Amino acid sequence: MGEKKELKFFGRRKGKAIKGSRERLLNELLPQIKATLPQNGTIDFQTYFGITPQEIWLEIGFGGGEHLAEQALKNMDVGIIGAEPFLNGVTSLLAHLNGSHGVESTHTGLDEGRMDNVRIWPDDVRQMFPYFKDGSFKRIFVLYPDPWPKARHAERRFINQFNLKHLYRLLADDGRLFVATDVQNYADWSVEQADISGLFVQINDDIRKPPEGWVPTRYEKKGIAAGRIPSYLVFSKKKTK
Numbered sequence: 608m609g610e611k612k613e614l615k616f617f618g619r620r621k622g623k624a625i626k627g628s629r630e631r632l633l634n635e636l637l638p639q640i641k642a643t644l645p646q647n648g649t650i651d652f653q654t655y656f657g658i659t660p661q662e663i664w665l666e667i668g669f670g671g672g673e674h675l676a677e678q679a680l681k682n683m684d685v686g687i688i689g690a691e692p693f694l695n696g697v698t699s700l701l702a703h704l705n706g707s708h709g710v711e712s713t714h715t716g717l718d719e720g721r722m723d724n725v726r727i728w729p730d731d732v733r734q735m736f737p738y739f740k741d742g743s744f745k746r747i748f749v750l751y752p753d754p755w756p757k758a759r760h761a762e763r764r765f766i767n768q769f770n771l772k773h774l775y776r777l778l779a780d781d782g783r784l785f786v787a788t789d790v791q792n793y794a795d796w797s798v799e800q801a802d803i804s805g806l807f808v809q810i811n812d813d814i815r816k817p818p819e820g821w822v823p824t825r826y827e828k829k830g831i832a833a834g835r836i837p838s839y840l841v842f843s844k845k846k847t848k
């Protein structure tokens with residue numbers, strides 16, 4: 608019963624109508640790189656991508672996919688799983704991966720060797736959790752999660768006790784959980800939730816300084832342009848006795 612309630616998704620799944628080359632990307636490109644779930648057991652990442660990945664990263668709520676696409680291009684030996692239920696965001700990521708962002712294109716195939724390291728789950732990431740082995744991910748990104756500022760919506764915030772328990776299981780022992788937000792209350796909330804969980808420790812001293820190799824998201828750029836101040840939180844797993 609609890610599980611069902613916790614898996615309710617409160618965000619938007621669709622924005623403006625998806626037409627033309629964007630629609631073609633959904634119909635033709637997405638099936639080529641859509642994340643699949645095994646009939647039984649957990650995902651074998653060694654055979655999941657077009658590459659044999661050196662490590663696996665997970666991006667939760669990739670929005671328009673700018674961060675994911677750039678990380679995938681910069682880290683071709685890393686397998687990246689991205690989850691996003693907002694279909695217009697998924698098409699935007701596909702356009703970035705396909706090299707056709709912002710242009711009408713009839714080309715819906717990945718260029719040779721490009722983005723063999725990406726798999727997309729166009730839905731709620733929590734549906735995938737049972738299919739991931741313990742310690743699967745070296746990096747998990749939760750970037751600019753929906754803040755749900757009203758106290759009565761607090762349980763909708765992605766950083767919560769239920770999700771932290773799962774993220775703890777999924778993160779490698781030497782892995783890192785990256786949370787970024789430009790809502791100060793959400794930053795405080797995340798640190799507090801991590802603390803309450805007893806599972807994570809925040810390890811970066813200066814939360815105003817982007818971690819090394821940081822790639823800003825679209826949301827982050829918009830926020831900075833509007834005068835908002837990002838907080839970057841890096842967590843590692845707390846060693847249990």
Ligand SMILES: C[S@@+](CC[C@H](N)C(=O)[O-])C[C@H]1O[C@@H](n2cnc3c(N)ncnc32)[C@H](O)[C@@H]1O
Binds near residue numbers: 667753
């Ligand atoms: C404020 S947007 C930020 C998007 C992007 N990370 C950025 O910084 O530009 C938060 C995103 O998280 C997604 N999201 C919320 N809950 C999610 C879930 N359970 N699984 C996957 N994505 C989720 C939403 O659909 C939304 O696109």
